Amino acid sequence: NAGVTQTPKFRVLKTGQSMTLLCAQDMNHEYMYWYRQDPGMGLRLIHYSVGEGTTAKGEVPDGYNVSRLKKQNFLLGLESAAPSQTSVYFCASSYVGGRAGTEQYFGPGTRLTVT
């Protein structure tokens, strides 16, 4: 099993450009999550999904959109990138949500720089 994979690994954007980050998991997990990681701030949840066709806002959703058209994929979009979105983005998945005590499995991350 590949687990959780993320595409691309690195990307440099100019302010105002758009892009989509792809997350894929092969564990048949229902729940998927997008986080950003910034120095000193830990992981902050951007958006998440509790199943195919669903999305929900996390702690820092502004400037991002997501879609979960297929159970195994979770896309994160930046419509008009800003320097404040320079970060490392992680995708994660879990069989069920946190209330059941199940852990999340993380991808390797995407390092995004917006100039």
Place this chain on the structure above:
Amino acid sequence: AQSVTQLGSHVSVSEGALVLLRCNYSSSVPPYLFWYVQYPNQGLQLLLKYTTGATLVKGINGFEAEFKKSETSFHLTKPSAHMSDAAEYFCAVSDADKLIFGTGTRLQVFP
């Protein structure tokens, strides 16, 4: 709302010394608690978790953590540090469909 606080953003120990990373949580319901490790330029991987039952939880790589309800703590320990333990460690608490992460503690191990 649930939250976690990790005391100390950086911890330095000598190889062979005790490792102690602190985590305190706030939860309105019985919590599920997790410790994750992140090696440089990698994603997070689970070290251990507490759900119910035994309050002393053993994880991978010789780490363990003890759930203390009276102190609302879930500190991570390892009796003898190894150079390969140098990484960033995150404590997390369950919150409905999500996990809430602490801000992390970077562990340095000196020879």
